[in-house]
Amino acid sequence: MSMLHTVNKSPFERSNLDSCLRHAKAGDAILLIEDAVFAALQGTSVAARMADAAKQFRVCVLGQDLQARGMDPANVVGGVTVVDYAGFVDLAAEARAVHAWL
């Protein structure tokens, strides 16, 4: 069983996402929530890193947090899946454990 990693800090301000990507195991799920949703968008300086991550991990982003910040869910990096709160619960239930990278 794999692990669910949640990241909630902006990749432009904190190193949480990088630490998570360095420690997660292939096949783990990574869910971007709160200010970490900015990492999921195309056209940014971190987009290439996320596209690479999506090849190795199951990368998801919380739709409500994108919507709150005026970000278009259609504009996420390829390979990244938009989920809602029910999807968040499913990811947590499927995982052996949840690691919240605060």
Added chain:
Amino acid sequence: MEEEDFAGGVVKKFMYVNRKAPYGTIYALEVLEMVLISAAFDQDVHLAFLDDGVYQIKKGHNPSGLGMKNFSPTYRALEGYDIEKLYVEKESLEERGLTEADLVVPVEVLSRADMAALMAEMDVVLSA
């Protein structure tokens, strides 16, 4: 330093430096409260948006899914309080794949060097 008497008080150049994204933390909303207070004291208010602060004035905020209030219309109301000096850092927009057209209010886009020069002219700088 350019200071003029105003109704017995002194007008200083204030700059509020917004560096945090909205909704994830309370900083953006708290700075907005401070800005409105300083407007009541007739100060020369400047707002700078850099780093993740540029996300505060992104168009289309809708935090209803989080059960939070959308405070972005307040930025458009600042004009009514004579707060019209809004500056956005060009490099911060570019790093985030944003352009001036993505913003909810009219702003002046400055290079990082010009932003630094503007900061150096201020009497009071409050950053959050």
